[in-house]
Amino acid sequence: xxxxxxxxxxxxxxxxxxxxxxxxxxxxxxxxxxxxxxxxxxxxxxxxxxxxxxxxxxxxxxxxxxxxxxxxxxxxxxxxxxxxxxxxxxxxxxxxxxxxxxxxxxxxxxxxxxxxxxxxxxxxxxxxxxxxxxxxxxxxxxxxxxxxxxxxxxxxxxxxxxxxxxxxxxxxxxxxxxxxxxxxxxxxxxxxxxxxxxxxxxxxxxxxxxxxxxxxxxxxxxxxxxxxxxxxxxxxxxxxxxxxxxxxxxxxxxxxxxxxxxxxxxxxxxxxxxxxxxxxxxxxxxxxxxxxxxxxxxxxxxxxxxxxxxxxxxxxxxxxxxxxxxxxxxxxxxxxxxxxxxxxxxxxxxxx
Amino acid sequence: xxxxxxxxxxxxxxxxxxxxxxxxxxxxxxxxxxxxxxxxxxxxxxxxxxxxxxxxxxxxxxxxxxxxxxxxxxxxxxxxxxxxxxxxxxxxxxxxxxxxxxxxxxxxxxxxxxxxxxxxxxxxxxxxxxxxxxxxxxxxxxxxxxxxxxxxxxxxxxxxxxxxxxxxxxxxxxxxxxxxxxxxxxxxxxxxxxxxxxxxxxxxxxxxxxxxxxxxxxxxxxxxxxxxxxxxxxxxxxxxxxxxxxxxxxxxxxxxxxxxxxxxxxxxxxxxxx
Numbered sequence: 001x002x003x004x005x006x007x008x009x010x011x012x013x014x015x016x017x018x019x020x021x022x023x024x025x026x027x028x029x030x031x032x033x034x035x036x037x038x039x040x041x042x043x044x045x046x047x048x049x050x051x052x053x054x055x056x057x058x059x060x061x062x063x064x065x066x067x068x069x070x071x072x073x074x075x076x077x078x079x080x081x082x083x084x085x086x087x088x089x090x091x092x093x094x095x096x097x098x099x100x101x102x103x104x105x106x107x108x109x110x111x112x113x114x115x116x117x118x119x120x121x122x123x124x125x126x127x128x129x130x131x132x133x134x135x136x137x138x139x140x141x142x143x144x145x146x147x148x149x150x151x152x153x154x155x156x157x158x159x160x161x162x163x164x165x166x167x168x169x170x171x172x173x174x175x176x177x178x179x180x181x182x183x184x185x186x187x188x189x190x191x192x193x194x195x196x197x198x199x200x201x202x203x204x205x206x207x208x209x210x211x212x213x214x215x216x217x218x219x220x221x222x223x224x225x226x227x228x229x230x231x232x233x234x235x236x237x238x239x240x241x242x243x244x245x246x247x248x249x250x251x252x253x254x255x256x257x258x259x260x261x262x263x264x265x266x267x268x269x270x271x272x273x274x275x276x277x278x279x280x281x282x283x284x285x286x287x288x289x290x291x292x293x294x295x296x297x298x299x300x301x302x303x304x305x306x307x308x309x310x311x312x313x314x315x316x317x318x319x320x321x322x323x324x325x326x327x328x329x330x331x332x333x334x335x336x337x338x339x340x341x342x343x344x345x346x347x348x349x350x351x352x
Numbered sequence: 353x354x355x356x357x358x359x360x361x362x363x364x365x366x367x368x369x370x371x372x373x374x375x376x377x378x379x380x381x382x383x384x385x386x387x388x389x390x391x392x393x394x395x396x397x398x399x400x401x402x403x404x405x406x407x408x409x410x411x412x413x414x415x416x417x418x419x420x421x422x423x424x425x426x427x428x429x430x431x432x433x434x435x436x437x438x439x440x441x442x443x444x445x446x447x448x449x450x451x452x453x454x455x456x457x458x459x460x461x462x463x464x465x466x467x468x469x470x471x472x473x474x475x476x477x478x479x480x481x482x483x484x485x486x487x488x489x490x491x492x493x494x495x496x497x498x499x500x501x502x503x504x505x506x507x508x509x510x511x512x513x514x515x516x517x518x519x520x521x522x523x524x525x526x527x528x529x530x531x532x533x534x535x536x537x538x539x540x541x542x543x544x545x546x547x548x549x550x551x552x553x554x555x556x557x558x559x560x561x562x563x564x565x566x567x568x569x570x571x572x573x574x575x576x577x578x579x580x581x582x583x584x585x586x587x588x589x590x591x592x593x594x595x596x597x598x599x600x601x602x603x604x605x606x607x608x609x610x611x612x613x614x615x616x617x618x619x620x621x622x623x624x625x626x
Contacts, residue, residue, distance in 0.1 A: 052520055072523045079524040085517035089539045098535070099525035143521075150525060 002063030
């Protein structure tokens with residue numbers, strides 16, 4: 001169990017630069033998510049940490065050990081792959097025991113340890129099944145047990161849940177987090193699903209085109225995104241174009257027929273054109289105008305379960321506002337509502 | 353609705369007649385030979401009278417049996433060599449660039465396209481030039497050249513479509529490349545290797561033209577001996593050996609089927625991907 005230190009990793013495939021000078025650290029026992037859209041280099045980065053791919057530049061440290069020159073089979077790293085990567089002709093027992101057999105552990109110790117890890121991942125009674133007979137969730141549990149049984153220094157998970165259906169995925173998110181915390185292993189988790197990253201991580205590293213966009217805790221990265229990209233990727237913010245103004249002792253971003261109060265941010269001057277990012281669920285809705293509110297018309301109401309999305313028209317700009325299901329009954333299509341934002345969690349970004 | 357379904361899935365009567373005619377043309381000669389091997393008449397004349405004398409004659413004359421034995425062990429040797437080389441070539445090619453991945457299988461297809469007779473003559477010229485002429489070595493290499501592409505192409509297509517992640521998982525668990533090959537890769541490609549082996553075996557057993565040109569003097573494989581015998585005058589103990597071989601092959605295919613390889617899998621892409 002040790003911390004991970006990544007220093008100045010760069011990697012190109014031909015002329016395409018996949019990773020550009022990436023450095024970060026994961027604290028001992030923490031779970032860090034590498035989050036980003038497909039093609040942003042997150043899987044390549046994970047494979048470099050695992051040793052399945054080599055970086056052009058930079059180094060990987062686990063604890064005090066420099067792993068950069070060490071081949072994958074000597075790194076002692078647990079990896080769980082997207083498609084489980086179970087050995088299809090082996091039973092559950094043999095898959096989990098494989099790493100120990102390679103290490104020439106005595107058979108009776110192997111049997112004891114496999115039992116221990118089978119109960120850790122909740123697969124009691126399946127020991128002698130063929131892995132091809134298991135469901136996706138069960139296969140993922142086998143893969144997790146197989147990676148953990150060798151007592152690796154760190155654990156790497158490459159989109160382990162993307163092949164599962166929604167319900168099992170939620171269950172496995174919880175399971176993986178529980179097991180990770182129980183074992184106390186430092187973990188890097190690759191995902192393209194922002195919700196998954198927010199639920200599971202101690203820290204999220206948001207990647208964009210081979211660079212680090214933002215590295216922070218889930219709450220911080222959600223409430224205080226550093227860029228328009230970050231605010232859009234985590235939670236789909238509405239983006240409005242407006243002019244930054246200073247009046248009545250406060251800062252405002254105003255557009256055609258609307259004006260929202262914001263907090264001052266460094267590096268901006270009054271009169272500048274900015275992008276204002278407003279999250280749909282951070283908007284306060286009322287039927288009467290209030291201070292600093294803006295009027296808009298409801299164009300459509302979409303029911304999604306827990307929440308309802310109101311598609312509104314803000315003086316010609318389309319916006320999506322969310323409210324919890326029970327409140328949605330007060331609204332009808334065509335009605336005028338007044339929306340207001342909380343300046344403390346509303347951010348604006350440079351247009352250039 | 354039901355009618356449409358039937359039309360889409362089943363056969364109509366014209367197709368059934370067509371199918372029966374095709375199967376008849378394909379299978380009748382085989383049945384005829386099996387029947388004739390039990391018929392008393394030397395020239396396959398009717399009426400049919402049951403006898404086992406051709407089998408008795410077969411087991412008394414040493415020629416046919418020893419030629420069969422020779423063909424069998426020789427085909428096993430060649431197809432095993434082809435299987436081993438096929439795996440080695442596929443493994444190597446998998447790690448090469450896309451350019452080679454395209455070029456090499458195309459090159460390997462050339463011996464499949466060129467008629468065996470042409471190949472045999474060309475090989476004989478080559479072996480004469482090398483000074484080994486008609487010998488066991490030239491017979492071995494000649495047959496190997498003829499069957500190797502089949503074994504290679506079947507193994508290669510399986511290895512290229514195979515999930516590579518179990519092998520990577522093996523590496524992260526600490527296995528050396530040899531162990532990964534033995535524990536993971538080989539079992540995963542085994543159905544394809546086996547089907548390649550069977551294909552090579554059958555082809556090698558049958559490749560009369562290559563054997564005829566390259567076998568050393570005094571060595572007779574079964575097809576060569578049958579050819580010689582028919583030239584000298586047809587003798588029904590050939591029917592008897594053909595019957596035995598047919599039954600043995602039918603049993604082998606039946607067993608393979610029972611232990612989980614269906615015939616389509618054997619000659620196709622090997623193990624089915626889920």
